[in-house]
Each structure stands twice: as structure tokens, then as C-alpha cells.
Amino acid sequence: ETGVTQSPTHLIKTRGQQVTLRCSSQSGHNTVSWYQQALGQGPQFIFQYYREEENGRGNFPPRFSGLQFPNYSSELNVNALELDDSALYLCASSLAGLASDYEQYFGPGTRLTVT
Amino acid sequence: LAKTTQPISMDSYEGQEVNITCSHNNIATNDYITWYQQFPSQGPRFIIQGYKTKVTNEVASLFIPADRKSSTLSLPRVSLSDTAVYYCLVGSTSGTYKYIFGTGTRLKVLA
Numbered sequence: 001e002t003g004v005t006q007s008p009t010h011l012i013k014t015r016g017q018q019v020t021l022r023c024s025s026q027s028g029h030n031t032v033s034w035y036q037q038a039l040g041q042g043p044q045f046i047f048q049y050y051r052e053e054e055n056g057r058g059n060f061p062p063r064f065s066g067l068q069f070p071n072y073s074s075e076l077n078v079n080a081l082e083l084d085d086s087a088l089y090l091c092a093s094s095l096a097g098l099a100s101d102y103e104q105y106f107g108p109g110t111r112l113t114v115t
Numbered sequence: 116l117a118k119t120t121q122p123i124s125m126d127s128y129e130g131q132e133v134n135i136t137c138s139h140n141n142i143a144t145n146d147y148i149t150w151y152q153q154f155p156s157q158g159p160r161f162i163i164q165g166y167k168t169k170v171t172n173e174v175a176s177l178f179i180p181a182d183r184k185s186s187t188l189s190l191p192r193v194s195l196s197d198t199a200v201y202y203c204l205v206g207s208t209s210g211t212y213k214y215i216f217g218t219g220t221r222l223k224v225l226a
Contacts, residue, residue: 033214042202042216056212090158106158
């Protein structure tokens with residue numbers, strides 16, 4: 001157990017809809033990253049938040065957005081869902097700010113299916 | 116950004132040592148390397164992390180040559196429970212943060 005939880009576990013949405021996925025970081029971790037993992041592929045970095053501000057982003061369009069809250073929870077929002085958005089969405093928390101401590105603790109993920 | 120590639124799959128027998136190599140030719144000076152293990156329907160789990168030379172912990176060793184264009188994860192005496200997908204991750208802290216996962220290596224441990 002990493003102490004990172006995600007909700008919901010599974011979700012089915014229709015193309016064009018909007019979705020919000022939630023993550024609760026390990027206590028004390030000030031950084032959260034979100035990843036998209038398509039079936040049979042490695043995780044793809046979406047973005048990272050540090051102290052409630054985005055400080056890194058992968059090659060994802062603006063319809064992927066996020067929020068991080070002071071209580072160590074965070075959200076991933078996806079607008080105008082497309083069929084290709086179907087994937088496992090992972091969040092990972094870490095304690096940034098130390099010289100070499102970049103270990104990320106992953107949650108179990110949310111399986112999103114877009115029909 | 117560093118592009119990472121790994122062998123697609125490997126088979127091994129219980130008790131053997133397994134070495135998995137990741138290629139990251141464009142790695143930048145400040146990038147570090149981390150390896151993760153992932154079981155089906157679970158999030159990746161941290162194995163080991165390093166920047167250069169050799170790092171060892173209670174479950175694995177990580178070898179990084181001087182040019183840092185590759186890294187090798189070494190798992191001593193694997194067991195059936197080590198059957199999983201293994202990913203290398205290159206983490207960039209130059210400017211904004213970015214993380215590049217490798218293609219993943221599916222390790223199957225046979226009895």
C-alpha cells in the first residue's frame with residue numbers, strides 16, 4: 001500500500017462529456033503527477049502540480065486540466081472526451097524539494113472507458 | 116527529452132539473476148533514472164533510483180555507465196512473484212518537470 005487513493009475505480013462516459021477524477025496523496029507529499037496509461041502501453045505523463053501550481057506538462061491538449069488542494073487531494077479534469085481517452089489514469093505523489101528524493105508513490109488508478 | 120526503449124519481454128527461471136536494460140540516448144545532465152514494477156490492474160511500484168554509477172538496495176541493483184545513455188536493472192534470484200512489467204523512467208527537472216516512461220519489459224519467471 002502506497003497511501004495514495006483514487007476514485008472512482010471505474011468510470012464509463014460518452015464521447016463529448018466531461019469527467020473529473022480524484023486522487024488523495026500520501027500525507028505530507030507536496031507534489032502530485034498524473035499519467036495516462038493505455039492498454040498494453042507505458043504510462044504517459046500528463047502534468048505535475050507542486051504546492052497547487054502546475055510545474056510540468058507532457059504532450060496533452062488543454063482539455064486536460066488539473067487542480068491540487070492544500071489537503072493533499074487533487075483532481076484531473078478532461079473535457080470533450082474522445083474515444084482515445086479510454087485508459088487507466090494514474091496519480092502519483094512525491095515529496096519534492098529534497099535533493100534526491102523523487103520517488104513517486106502511485107495510486108491504483110481509475111479505469112476510464114469512453115463510448 | 117530523453118526517449119527510452121526497453122526489450123519487450125524476457126523469460127527467466129526461478130533463482131536466476133535477471134538484467135533488464137533501458138536505452139535513453141538523449142538523457143540530459145540533470146535527468147535521473149528510476150525503475151518501477153507494475154502488476155496487472157495496479158499502479159507502478161518503485162524499485163530503485165539512480166543518477167550515475169551503481170546503486171543497490173535490498174531488492175535490486177542499478178548500473179548506469181559513465182555516458183548515462185543506458186541503465187541496467189539487476190534483479191538477483193528472481194521468484195515467480197517477480198513476474199510483472201518493468202519500466203524505466205527518466206525524470207527531467209530542467210526547466211519544468213517531465214517524466215518519460217520506457218516502453219516496458221514484460222518479465223515472466225518460470226518454475
